[in-house]
């Protein structure tokens with residue numbers, strides 16, 4: 001398989017970023033040589049080149065925490081790839097979901113990220129809502145909604161959807177964005193209540209790419 005678009009460094013490697021194909025979270029970064037890329041394309045599982053062991057490395061070969069690769073993207077000058085992945089289990093050898101769980105502060109100091117992670121906004125929101133499950137309902141609106149249960153959340157989703165509808169009809173762009181945010185927030189609270197993950201929601205949406213909206217509605 002000639003991989004002519006690739007621009008290897010003097011050790012025959014390119015950098016690879018593994019990114020969650022649904023949530024957008026960057027899971028890890030490693031290197032790949034030609035063999036690792038070929039194995040990735042052939043098997044649909046992320047392979048890298050281990051610089052410390054100087055050999056081909058199938059991600060998850062010992063931990064079982066593989067990365068299923070949906071697509072591979074190459075940057076403009078050919079020296080960096082993105083594997084768009086479906087992660088199986090945590091991606092970091094420490095047991096963390098992503099390798100990027102520490103933040104460099106302004107002074108160069110290290111801080112554990114907690115919920116304030118490098119994750120994209122919706123994933124941060126989901127993790128924040130999940131953390132609120134263990135908080136005090138008198139201090140957390142999210143916790144009070146979760147405690148009140150599905151009937152209360154149903155009422156809030158409907159109320160916010162109606163407000164969004166009115167904003168769409170006759171209010172400013174800022175109002176539309178703000179009301180849409182309220183809908184998404186309450187919707188995610190409902191998913192957290194039901195333990196349906198944001199990833200499952202996004203998978204539903206992405207499975208519809210390439211399918212017309214009419215077809216999709218007809219298939220339900």
Ligand SMILES: [Zn+2]
Pocket residue numbers: 028091092093094098099
């Ligand atoms: Zn790691």
